[in-house]
Amino acid sequence: MYGGSSDGEGGGHDTSSAAPAAPQKKIPPASSMPWVRNLRRYIGTGAGLGSEALMELETKRILLEIFKERQQKNAEAGSIPSFYKKKPEEGSISHRVQRLAKYRFLKKQSDLLLNADDLDAMWVCLRENCVIDDATGAEKMNYEDFCHIASVCTEQIGPKCRRFFSPSNFMKFEKDEAGRIAILPFYLYVMRTVSLTQARIDMSELDEDSDGFLQPHEMEAYIRGLIPNLAQRDMPPAFIQMYWKACIKKVLLSNCLQELMELHQESEEEVTDTEQAENWFSLTSAQRICDMFLALDKDMNGTLSKQELKEYADGTLTEIFIERAFDEHVRRSKTGGGNAREMDFESFLDFVLALENKDTPEGLTYLFRCLDLHGRGYLTTADIHTLFRDVHQKWIEGGNYELCIEDVRDEIWDMVKPADPLRITLSDLLACKQGGTVASMLIDVRGFWAHDNRENLLQEEEEPEEEVTRLASQRAVVIFSKSSCCMCHTVKTLFSDLGVNTAVYELDEDPRGREMEKALAKLIGQNPPVPAVFIGGILVGATDKIMSLHLGGKLVPLLRAAGAIWL
Incomplete structure (x- = not known):
C-alpha cells in the first residue's frame, strides 16, 4: 500500500513522485586502501603528534616494559637469590687475602689519625690565630681564620688534618652575629672523632671473621690489650683470667664502656675506695666477686651447688628462686653425679650481674625467666602467691609483723598495671619502670623490706x-x-x-x-x-x-x- 522510501517524509515531498532509491555502494576494507596503511604507519612513528599524545605513548611504552620485567621476574621465581656467603676456610688463600686486605685498610686508616703531638700542635695553632670576643672573652674564629688555620696546620702537621677543616664542619658549630665559632668546641670535636675512630680500628682488628661483631673470645683479646693501660695493670697474673671474664660479662650486659674507660688513669690511688667498689671493671670489684664465689664454694670444687648458693647475700634469697635459677640458667653438669647441676664462675657472674642490675632490660629478662614458673611468658596471681610465700616465711622468721599475701599481690598488680588484668608479662614489667622492685619483692626478703620501708629510706636519701x-x-x-x-x-x-x-x-x-x-x-x-x-x-x-x-x-x-x- 505504501510504496517508496520513508526518506522523503522529512523533505515534504509526495511519496508517489519520489525517484526509486539507488543501490548502496560497498566500502572497501581499510587494509585495502594504501593511504590508510600509510597513515597508520605515519602515526605509529609518533611524528606529528601533540605533546599529550606523545606523553600517552611514552607512558604506554614504560608500562609495557615494567609489565615485561615483572613477567620475567615471575618466571625466574624458582631461583632464590643468594643471601648467604660462605666464609673462607681458615688458612685458605682467600682467607689470607681477606686478612691482608683488612690489615692494610686498617693500617691506612690508623695512619690518617692524629696522634697526641698532632693534637697539641693543632691546639697551639688555634690559640695563636684566633680572636678574643670582647663581650664574652671566648676565643673565636671566622671562616677566613678557619681556612688560614687549616693551611698552617697542614704545613706543620700534614695533610691528615685537612679533613677536619672542611666547610661542612665549620657549619656544624654555633655562630655568633659576626659568623664566628668558638675554637674550644671545634677542638673537642676533633679529639672525640680521633678517639672514637681509634677505638673502632682497635675493635675491628680483633674481628677475626670480619662479620662486624665481637665474640666473647674476641672481647677477651680486647680486654687483655687494655689491661696494661688500666689502673689494674699490677694485678696478680693468676687473677687476670677471672678479671677479663667479669669484664666481658658486664660489657655484653650493658654494651657500654663508660666505666671501663674511667680506669685509664695513672694509678688506682687517684680513685676513692667507694668508686673502686662500685665500678664493675675495677680490681676491687673483681676481687669482691671472686672472694664471694670462693667463700660460697665450701667443697672447693670450683662450682656452686644449690645448697651453697643459698648462702648468697646472707641467705635472704628464696629457695624457689634458687631452684628456678638453676633450672633456667645453669648448664647440666658433665662431672656431677646423675643429673646434678652446679654453677660455674661464668654462670655466677651472670647471676650477680642480674641481681645488681635488676632495672636493666637484660637483668630483668634474666630474673623473669626464673619467676615464670611454668614457662608461659606471663605471671598469674597464683604464680605471685607461690613466689611470695617463701618471702613471707623468711619475713616472719625474721621477727617482722604479720602481713597478708593477698594484699602484697594486689599491691604488685597496682604497681605494674598490666595490659591484661589477669597476667603480668615481661613487657609490663619493663613498661611500669618498677620491674626491678617487683622482682626484688618476690625473690629476696631484704628487697621486700626495702620496699616496705621505702619512706624511711627516702628520708635518709634526702640528706x-x-x-x-x-x-x-x-x-x-x-x-x-x-x-x-x-x-x-x-x-x-x-x-x-x-x-x-x-x-x-x-x-x-x-x-x-x-x-x-x-x-x-x-x-x-x-x-x-x-x-x-x-x-x-x-x-x-x-x-x-x-x-x-x-x-x-x-x-x-x-x-x-x-x-x-x-x-
Whole structure:
C-alpha cells in the first residue's frame, strides 16, 4: 500500500513522485586502501603528534616494559637469590687475602689519625690565630681564620688534618652575629672523632671473621690489650683470667664502656675506695666477686651447688628462686653425679650481674625467666602467691609483723598495671619502670623490706640533696667537680678566664662525695652529673649548657645578675 522510501517524509515531498532509491555502494576494507596503511604507519612513528599524545605513548611504552620485567621476574621465581656467603676456610688463600686486605685498610686508616703531638700542635695553632670576643672573652674564629688555620696546620702537621677543616664542619658549630665559632668546641670535636675512630680500628682488628661483631673470645683479646693501660695493670697474673671474664660479662650486659674507660688513669690511688667498689671493671670489684664465689664454694670444687648458693647475700634469697635459677640458667653438669647441676664462675657472674642490675632490660629478662614458673611468658596471681610465700616465711622468721599475701599481690598488680588484668608479662614489667622492685619483692626478703620501708629510706636519701643545696648557696658560683674529669677542668678554666671566684667541691676528694654525686644525678637527670654548675644558688647545668650560654653571650649577663662579676 505504501510504496517508496520513508526518506522523503522529512523533505515534504509526495511519496508517489519520489525517484526509486539507488543501490548502496560497498566500502572497501581499510587494509585495502594504501593511504590508510600509510597513515597508520605515519602515526605509529609518533611524528606529528601533540605533546599529550606523545606523553600517552611514552607512558604506554614504560608500562609495557615494567609489565615485561615483572613477567620475567615471575618466571625466574624458582631461583632464590643468594643471601648467604660462605666464609673462607681458615688458612685458605682467600682467607689470607681477606686478612691482608683488612690489615692494610686498617693500617691506612690508623695512619690518617692524629696522634697526641698532632693534637697539641693543632691546639697551639688555634690559640695563636684566633680572636678574643670582647663581650664574652671566648676565643673565636671566622671562616677566613678557619681556612688560614687549616693551611698552617697542614704545613706543620700534614695533610691528615685537612679533613677536619672542611666547610661542612665549620657549619656544624654555633655562630655568633659576626659568623664566628668558638675554637674550644671545634677542638673537642676533633679529639672525640680521633678517639672514637681509634677505638673502632682497635675493635675491628680483633674481628677475626670480619662479620662486624665481637665474640666473647674476641672481647677477651680486647680486654687483655687494655689491661696494661688500666689502673689494674699490677694485678696478680693468676687473677687476670677471672678479671677479663667479669669484664666481658658486664660489657655484653650493658654494651657500654663508660666505666671501663674511667680506669685509664695513672694509678688506682687517684680513685676513692667507694668508686673502686662500685665500678664493675675495677680490681676491687673483681676481687669482691671472686672472694664471694670462693667463700660460697665450701667443697672447693670450683662450682656452686644449690645448697651453697643459698648462702648468697646472707641467705635472704628464696629457695624457689634458687631452684628456678638453676633450672633456667645453669648448664647440666658433665662431672656431677646423675643429673646434678652446679654453677660455674661464668654462670655466677651472670647471676650477680642480674641481681645488681635488676632495672636493666637484660637483668630483668634474666630474673623473669626464673619467676615464670611454668614457662608461659606471663605471671598469674597464683604464680605471685607461690613466689611470695617463701618471702613471707623468711619475713616472719625474721621477727617482722604479720602481713597478708593477698594484699602484697594486689599491691604488685597496682604497681605494674598490666595490659591484661589477669597476667603480668615481661613487657609490663619493663613498661611500669618498677620491674626491678617487683622482682626484688618476690625473690629476696631484704628487697621486700626495702620496699616496705621505702619512706624511711627516702628520708635518709634526702640528706645528701640537702647538703648539695646548702653548699650550692654559699657562693655566687659553685661547681661540683671531679679532679680527674677533663670536662670539669674545661669548665673551671672557663670561669677562671672570666675572672669569676668560684667555690669548687671535688666529689672524689670528699668523704660524702659519692652520695652527693647520686643526688646531683637526680637533679640534673644524667650520669655522671659532673661538672654541675650553680649560679646564684640555682642549678644551671653541665658542660653543654654552660658552653651554650657562653657562646650565645648569655653567661656573662647571668654572672653579673648573680654578683659574680662587676665589669
